[in-house]
Each structure stands twice: as structure tokens, then as C-alpha cells.
Amino acid sequence: MAVFGSFSAVRAVPWLWRRAAYAAAGLRGLCPGKGYAVGPAQSPPAFGFLLDIDGVLVRGHRVIPAALDAFRRLLNAQGQLRVPVVFVTNAGNILQDSKAQELSALLGFKVEPDQVILSHSPMKLFSQYHGKRMLVSGQGPLVQNARALGFKNVLTVDELRAAFPVLDMVDLQRRPKSTPLPRNDFPAIEGVLLLGEPVRWETSLQLIMDVLLSHGNPGTGVATAPYPHLPVLASNMDLLWMAEAKMPRFGHGTFLLCLETIYHKVTGRELRYEGLMGKPSILTYQYAEDLIRQQAERRGWAAPIEKLYAVGDNPMSDVYGANLFHRYLQMTQHDRAKELGAGELWKQRPSAAQSCASILVCTGVYSPEAPGCTEPAQGGEEPPFHGHRDFSFSPGLIEASHIVNDVDEAVQLVFHKEGWAS
Numbered sequence: 001m002a003v004f005g006s007f008s009a010v011r012a013v014p015w016l017w018r019r020a021a022y023a024a025a026g027l028r029g030l031c032p033g034k035g036y037a038v039g040p041a042q043s044p045p046a047f048g049f050l051l052d053i054d055g056v057l058v059r060g061h062r063v064i065p066a067a068l069d070a071f072r073r074l075l076n077a078q079g080q081l082r083v084p085v086v087f088v089t090n091a092g093n094i095l096q097d098s099k100a101q102e103l104s105a106l107l108g109f110k111v112e113p114d115q116v117i118l119s120h121s122p123m124k125l126f127s128q129y130h131g132k133r134m135l136v137s138g139q140g141p142l143v144q145n146a147r148a149l150g151f152k153n154v155l156t157v158d159e160l161r162a163a164f165p166v167l168d169m170v171d172l173q174r175r176p177k178s179t180p181l182p183r184n185d186f187p188a189i190e191g192v193l194l195l196g197e198p199v200r201w202e203t204s205l206q207l208i209m210d211v212l213l214s215h216g217n218p219g220t221g222v223a224t225a226p227y228p229h230l231p232v233l234a235s236n237m238d239l240l241w242m243a244e245a246k247m248p249r250f251g252h253g254t255f256l257l258c259l260e261t262i263y264h265k266v267t268g269r270e271l272r273y274e275g276l277m278g279k280p281s282i283l284t285y286q287y288a289e290d291l292i293r294q295q296a297e298r299r300g301w302a303a304p305i306e307k308l309y310a311v312g313d314n315p316m317s318d319v320y321g322a323n324l325f326h327r328y329l330q331m332t333q334h335d336r337a338k339e340l341g342a343g344e345l346w347k348q349r350p351s352a353a354q355s356c357a358s359i360l361v362c363t364g365v366y367s368p369e370a371p372g373c374t375e376p377a378q379g380g381e382e383p384p385f386h387g388h389r390d391f392s393f394s395p396g397l398i399e400a401s402h403i404v405n406d407v408d409e410a411v412q413l414v415f416h417k418e419g420w421a422s
Helices: 007-012 019-025 065-074 096-107 121-125 142-148 157-163 201-213 252-267 282-299 315-333 407-418
Strands: 047-051 085-088 133-137 153-156 191-194 232-235 275-277 307-312 355-361 402-404
Touching: 047 282, 047 407, 065 096, 065 407, 085 282, 121 232, 121 275, 121 282, 133 142, 133 157, 133 201, 142 153, 153 157, 157 201, 191 201, 191 252, 201 252, 232 252, 282 307, 282 315, 307 315, 307 407, 315 355, 355 407, 402 407
Parallel strands: 047 085, 047 307, 133 153, 133 191, 191 232, 232 275, 307 355, 355 402
Antiparallel strands: none
């Protein structure tokens, strides 16, 4: 079972909510004079928004018109947000600062980097791996992202391939023309970091398998695959995501499915994760809640943020995750931490949030006509489970609290429920 894949898994990091951990990870409140200004609000909110990006605010590189309408309601006359908002995306192939700039240009107001949570952002908390030599897979600014998360010694798949060219044999055009001399000076790899779907899946799948099967020494041969294997940290479990195409595209969850299947087929054992994050992981929502709290404090809002509204387009990540976090909040409020398996190891910072409502929009992955997104198929069959292997299927967790057409309707719905004028 992946860390943070269930309630019991949170015991693995008892220090998560200590302020010192967040200070060490570089988390801080938003600066005065930027997207949030210090000062009393006219009507202090007791709620906040967790907004997905792809399929909710944008489709590919195009903003969804309803998103502009939504932010006209969310912003006051000074261009400041009237309620705390964080953008929670399972994307990870971009720098946090760049994503904030991209959103600022699309939405027409200043989005601060501290308002953006990428799928791998909670990896800042995995300090026990930050000093290890890690193979990193994905695309975009991989090394910069890994270093921003705290990893000091990373090696890309392309760099590994350059060191051992005979490992990558699928593409005939890329095969070496001669056999290079064997190397015995290559430092062992100590773990694998999966930040998002790579470009050449066959190369990444092959070389990651080589690292796992050789215990970090891909230039050598081994008679028996070591188990447990090297630690694997992964982010973004989305099987599918929505871009400009009419049908959903493969996500990093599809790549993980391939890797897990190949590893099991070759070894007869299950690939295990030391950390598995991004929506629907509880850790991602805990992380988001803390940023919401910091925003409210910086803004001078005295009322605690008790209600969270998570708006998304993917039932298996956005809805499942929000409902899972809501269930977690309900259980912890009833002092049932020991039943969750935390015991004395889990020293939780008291959460002000009492609920997390899931709001599903129809502008992305979800569509009333899309397979796997609707009611059970004819004949009483359950829809296919698109979630990750380590998250057991619970039909109730993919049922949204509310289904609306778009994010503007979602904001109107929340404002109505909270008695706010839109």
C-alpha cells in the first residue's frame, strides 16, 4: 500500500503538521502587497476553494470562458480574492513559478506561486530521501523541479541512457552502432522519483526496470531481483486527463499502470511505493488545507476556514480525493485517530476544516455521456474503476456532492450556500 493511500498510511510521517517541517520545506504565507494583502476583510469568509486546473479552468492552453466569469465573482474591486483559493493540479511537468505566471496570464489577476500545488509539491516533506541519488522520470524542467522539492542528487533517464547506451534497445535508430566498454565507475542509484509521464515510455520503462532489478546498478547483471526493491516516490495517479482533444488523453496513472504490470509480470511481486501523492491522496488535501489557512491568516481573516469546496472534472481524482478527505475529517473530529491506525505516532495539528465538499464540473473528463463517468451501465454493471491500484474502489467516494455545468456555476452554488452575494 502506498504511503498516503489510506487513512492508516498517514502514520508514516508523524511530523507533517509541525510548523518546523513546513518552514524547512519552504512553505510560507503569501506576501503582503501581492495577490493577498494584509488587512481586515469586510466579511471574513469561513470557507475556501480548492480548484483543479485542467478541465476546470483551462483546456490545453485555452481558458474556459466560465473560469473568467467565476473569477469576476471571486475578486473584489481591488483585484484581490474575496475568499482563500488554492489551485490543486495533478500536473507536474512545469515549475511552480511558471504555472503561477501561466494562470495569471489566463485568468487576468496575479496568482502567486504559493497558491499553486503541483502533483509532486508534497514531496518537499520526504526529507529522508532528499540526499539520496535518485533516478528521475518525467518531462519538462525535471532537474529544477526535483531540486526545488529538496532532492540534491538526481539523475535523469536520458543521462542514465547516455552512461549505458546498450540498455535502450527498442528503437532501432537509437541502438548503438558498436558495443561500448563496460563501466565500473558509475555511482549506485538509491531510489526512483516519478514526477510525471515521460516522452519515450519504452525507454523510461526499460531503464526504471533495470534500476529496480539491479538494486541501482544497471550496468551489472543479477541472478535474482532484490526485494524489497529500491524506494519509489510517485506523483499524479490520473489514468486520464482532458486537453483540447474530444476524448481524454493518457495520464501518468497510465504510465504507472504499465510499470506496475511489467514489474509484476517479470518478478511475480508487487511494485511498492514509499510515497504516492497528488489527488486523490489525503496528503495533498492536508497540504492544500494548510495553504488555505496561511492565506486566511495573511489576509487578517479571524474566522477559521471550516468548509472547503473542491472543484474538479475527474471523478477518480478530484471527487474521490475530496470525499476521501471529507471522510478523514469526519473521523478525526470524532476522536477516532487510533481507529485510523495512527496511534501515538501521529501527532496531528488540529484541523480547523470540518468538511470538504466535492463539486464536479462537465467541462473536462466528466461528461454525462462519457463511459465510466455516469451511473452504472445497463444491466446493473458498475462503471470501470479508473483509480490507482492502491486506492480501493468505493462507489460512494466517486459520487460528487454537487454536479454543475462549469466552475462559474460552482462558485455561484457555494456563494448561495454560504449566504454570500455573487
